[in-house]
Amino acid sequence: MPSIRAPVAKKTTTLTVAVKCRPLTEKERGRDIVRVNNSKEVIVLDPDLSKDYLDRIQNRTKEKKYCFDHAFGPESTNKNVYKSISSVISGVVHGLNATVFAYGSTGSGKTYTMVGTRSDPGLMVLSLNTVFDMIKSDKSSDDFEVTCSYLEVYNEVIYDLLEKSSGHLELREDPEQGIVVAGLRSIKVYSADRILELLNLGNSRRKTESTEMNSTSSRSHAVLEIAVKRRQKNQNQVMRGKLALVDLAGSERAAETNNGGQKLRDGANINRSLLALANCINALGKQHKKGLAYVPYRNSKLTRILKDGLSGNSQTVMVATVSPADNQYHHTVNTLKYADRAKEIKTHIQKNIGTIDTHMSDYQRMIENLQSEVSQLKKQLAEKESQLSIIPFERGVERELSWLDGLSHQISENVQERINLQKALFELEETNLRNRTELQHLDDAIAKQAAEKDIVEALSSRRQVILDNIRDNDEAGVNYQREIEENEKHRCKLQDMLNEAINNNGNKTYLHILNQYKLLGMGNTELQFEMAMRDQIIYNQREAQRNLWNLLMGLGVEEKQVFDLAAKQGITIEDWSMASYPGLPYRKQAPSFIPANIPFMGHSYSQSSCTFQSYNQDTASKGQQWAPTPTLCREEHHSSYYFMGHEPPAFASLRKSHGGGRPAPWIDTGGNHRRVSYPQTVNNSSPGMVSSHMGPSFYQTPQREMLVNTPSPYGSPRAGVINRATTPAGQPFYGSPRAIAAVRNGSGNSPRLATAVSAPNGARNQQRVYGTSPLSGTKGVKNASYGQNSHTKLYRGGGNKVHNKGNKTQRQHH
Ligand SMILES: Nc1ncnc2c1ncn2[C@@H]1O[C@H](COP(=O)(O)OP(=O)(O)OP(=O)(O)O)[C@@H](O)[C@H]1O
Structure with missing residues (x-):
């Protein structure tokens, strides 16, 4: 005052x-x-x-x-x-x-x-x-x-x-x-x-x-x-x-x-x-x-x-x-x-004396001071009020965030579960494909060995086991399919909840950005899965080709002949030292090579550059089929995702290229091959990869014509190329159990990747060892539906039956 x-x-x-x-x-x-x-x-x-x-x-x-x-x-x-x-x-x-x-x-x-x-x-x-x-x-x-x-x-x-x-x-x-x-x-x-x-x-x-x-x-x-x-x-x-x-x-x-x-x-x-x-x-x-x-x-x-x-x-x-x-x-x-x-x-x-005027002016000053104080207090009050209104808003946003976090967690789990279910179904399909191939060969063998009662009995009992396994696996596949459908329903529900939150909430932009962010994260997970699958296919393909070269060498084909043969086929042998097949002398081991003309792959892979080359149909007619399209390839996936413990196939022969500039199929199992059109068959038979339930974010495979071997009426074309080979000793050779995987590319097209993978000598007791999954980077995939890490091994005892417990694939931890 x-x-x-x-x-x-x-x-x-x-x-x-x-x-x-x-x-x-x-x-x-x-x-x-x-x-x-x-x-x-x-x-x-x-x-x-x-x-x-x-x-x-x-x-x-x-x-x-x-x-x-x-x-x-x-x-x-x-x-x-x-x-x-x-x-x-x-x-x-x-x-x-x-x-x-x-x-x-x-x-x-x-x-x-x-x-x-x-x-x-x-x-x-x-x-x-x-x-x-x-x-x-x-x-x-x-x-x-x-x-x-x-x-x-x-x-x-x-x-x-x-x-x-x-x-x-x-x-x-x-x-x-x-x-x-x-x-x-x-x-x-x-x-x-x-x-x-x-x-x-x-x-x-x-x-x-x-x-x-x-x-x-x-x-x-x-x-x-x-x-x-x-x-x-x-x-x-x-x-x-x-x-x-x-x-x-x-x-x-x-x-x-x-x-x-x-x-x-x-x-x-x-x-x-x-x-x-x-x-x-x-x-x-x-x-x-x-x-x-x-x-x-x-x-x-x-x-x-x-x-x-x-x-x-x-x-x-x-x-x-x-x-x-x-x-x-x-x-x-x-x-x-x-x-x-x-x-x-x-x-x-x-x-202490002042005039009344002074007094009045004092009052005037007081009034002014009070007025400024009042306006200051009003300002403070307004600030406090705005803070108060912000606090609940912030609390609301906090609640919103925690809700969204929960939701995003559920969505992540949902995606992960779907990936795991897909993987399991994929494996099941593949296994049953092998079972059916074996069944077909058993039928052939039974027909051929009709006179040998004992052999026929043994083959028949084996046939029965395989049939049982097929039934069991089909049943499990139906269950997986059901679970995938449930999962998809849940995904739709979660997405609806998110959309509703975005529409109802005042802070739409923020939530929208958050939603986009979460979706991007999910998209990323899916892409990782796709990449892992692609890498696996490439790995399988390289493995099969290496085995093929080993076979050739094992059959006494000279190195020079191999090079000549490869040159005729348009295959570049890149590095012999990459051979890793045990049991062969160093120079005799399978080379690392660039399978330049592999028509059904649509891609070739260069190990040294770690890039894919995409098969370009537009430029194919101009004699430039393999336009170098740099595609991401993470080296670690090759060795970490799947390791196939294949036995060396006893026999295989190369097939010459078809005309018209189109690369030839590269495995000949006796000249019994014909054209099969996809994806209809793939779509029907391989819901694991091409499923209408999966929505656009999963795998879509445009129709593409492919040359495959058709082993028998039993052989289902559902999963791709089926090879039938016979060893010199007359044993059947089963190749390419998982032949096709359709992988969505960045532009939304889905070039079909197919690979022929040599199977063990007889499908019986084939073991696949699952390495560290690239989905999780190091320690394997977290299996939301099973609640455990699938750093696992699938059992295939007594034929190619995937053992199920309930509807779940039984896995064994390392
Ligand atoms: N003039 C006085 N006549 C009679 N009694 C007195 C007189 N002055 C003080 N006293 C008595 O002396 C005592 C102390 O007095 P007082 O409480 O006033 O001291 P003080 O200086 O205030 O003490 P402190 O600093 O501890 O508060 C009291 O009991 C008070 O009644």
């Missing part, structure tokens, strides 16, 4: 120091050693009675003598004290500031002096009475306004004693008003009684403790402030007087009070502020004698509050209270020493 500018005229005055010695209490059995002479002189006798007259005259005693503005003995009442300072109090009604504080050791009578009793009211009460009496008796037409505040400083924290449960208040330095306590309640009062009421209320809230020295020792410094505003209508001016009445906490030496814990800490803080006060008094006293000196007001809250009273615009009275008891000698002398120094302290008093 803006203050009224004071007139320039200032009056320098010194602190009024009054000493009051209380009577000995009933408890105090000691000797009275304080003497007051002439209402001004205070003598403190040496408590040691043994010292005689000679000691005294030779100045060997501890007797001290001081002179003050006023001195009061034990018989004096508070009223007596008040009379001597009443002029200072009355100045408040005339626009002057006044400060009265009691200073003394604990139990010396400070509170008694300031607050007093009913029979002997203290300076606070008497001052208030004076103020109201003066206002009452004022004959002028002036308007008065009296406000009152009451605070305490406890442990260096300021509390409002007029508030029931006051918070911590802070001091602020106002350029015009000086030190102000922010947030301190100021109550308008119209009578002394009301102030006394408030005073009693405040005192009841003050922190007091029973100490060794005083049963009701004040642990805090209390400041009662009475502000009197006087509006002089006839002189067009307003005066503001302020009276601060301070009851300091008891100062004591810790060792004497026998205090501990909190009391000791209180004492330390009290002493700290009293020491700060003493230092200020010292410095202010020296200022007078030696000129300027630094006054450490800022060392405590108390000295900051008392700053005006100690050196500013204030008529100040220090009432030093002492105990007459001989055991209090040191405290008494100490108090008197400071009181003596305080006498030197100078203050500069001036009336």
Whole structure:
């Protein structure tokens, strides 16, 4: 609140120091050693009675003598004290500031002096009475306004004693008003009684403790402030007087009070502020004698509050209270020493007068300030409101996010489950394909060996096993299919939920982006799966070709002949050293090669460059069938996904290329081959890979004509190329159990990849070892539907039956 500018005229005055010695209490059995002479002189006798007259005259005693503005003995009442300072109090009604504080050791009578009793009211009460009496008796037409505040400083924290449960208040330095306590309640009062009421209320809230020295020792410094505003209508001016009445906490030496814990800490803080006060008094006293000196007001809250009273615009009275008891000698002398120094302290008093115009302009300024404060508060309120509205929104978004996270987790699981089901179905299809091939060969063999009863029996029993396996596997396949359908339904449901959330939620863009992000993640998983499948197919193909070359070499075909043969077929043999077939001499091992013309693959693979070359139908007619199209190929997939433990096939022969620039099929199993059209058959027979249930994100295979061998009416073309070969010993050779995998490419076309994989000698007990799945990077696929990692091996004991437990493929952990 803006203050009224004071007139320039200032009056320098010194602190009024009054000493009051209380009577000995009933408890105090000691000797009275304080003497007051002439209402001004205070003598403190040496408590040691043994010292005689000679000691005294030779100045060997501890007797001290001081002179003050006023001195009061034990018989004096508070009223007596008040009379001597009443002029200072009355100045408040005339626009002057006044400060009265009691200073003394604990139990010396400070509170008694300031607050007093009913029979002997203290300076606070008497001052208030004076103020109201003066206002009452004022004959002028002036308007008065009296406000009152009451605070305490406890442990260096300021509390409002007029508030029931006051918070911590802070001091602020106002350029015009000086030190102000922010947030301190100021109550308008119209009578002394009301102030006394408030005073009693405040005192009841003050922190007091029973100490060794005083049963009701004040642990805090209390400041009662009475502000009197006087509006002089006839002189067009307003005066503001302020009276601060301070009851300091008891100062004591810790060792004497026998205090501990909190009391000791209180004492330390009290002493700290009293020491700060003493230092200020010292410095202010020296200022007078030696000129300027630094006054450490800022060392405590108390000295900051008392700053005006100690050196500013204030008529100040220090009432030093002492105990007459001989055991209090040191405290008494100490108090008197400071009181003596305080006498030197100078203050500069001036009336706080402003014109009514000034007053009006003050009000104007106040209004402006208040208006700006109001607008600032409104702004703050708006900010808070917006924050409040944001919080639920953020919470909503959080909830939304966790919901979406849950949903995305479900979607991921759903995708993973579908991949696993597809894989399992794929395996099942492949296995049954082999079973059917074997069945066909068994039928052939039975027909051929009709005369050999034993052989026919053995073959028939084997046939029965294979038939059982086929039935079981078909049954399992139906179950997988059902599970895939369920999975797809669940996927649709989840997607619907996401779409609904996007449509219903206000923050559509955010959710949409999130949705896109999640979908991309899922797409990525699917692509990984596709890539793994493609890599596997390429691996299988390379393996089959390597076996083929090994066969050729095993049949005694010379290296040169192999090269010539390869050249004729348009095959480039790249690196013999890559051969890895055990049992053959190094140079005889299968080379690594580029199978440049493999028509049904649509791709060739270069190991060194790790790129695929796509078969380009458009350019094929121009003799540039193999346009190098860099396609991602991750080397690790080749060795990590599937490892085929093939036996070397005993026999195979190469087939010449067909004309028309179209590469020839590369395996001849006896010239019994014909054209088969896909994908209809593939789609029908291999739902695992080309399923209408899988939606567009899964594999679609455009129709493409392929040359395959058709082993027998039993052979299902469902999974691609079926090779029939016969070993020199007449054993059947089953090739290419998994012949086709359609892989979606980036443009949405699905060039069909087909591979011929040599099977073991007889389908019986073929084992496929599953390596680390690339789907999960290192440790195998997490099988959502089985709840385990499929770092597994499929059992195919007793023929190519995939053992199922319930509807699940049984897997064995490594
Ligand atoms: N003038 C007096 N006449 C009669 N008794 C007095 C007088 N002054 C003080 N006393 C008594 O002395 C005791 C201590 O007084 P008081 O509580 O005012 O001391 P204090 O300085 O405020 O102590 P503290 O600093 O510990 O709060 C009280 O019992 C009080 O009644």
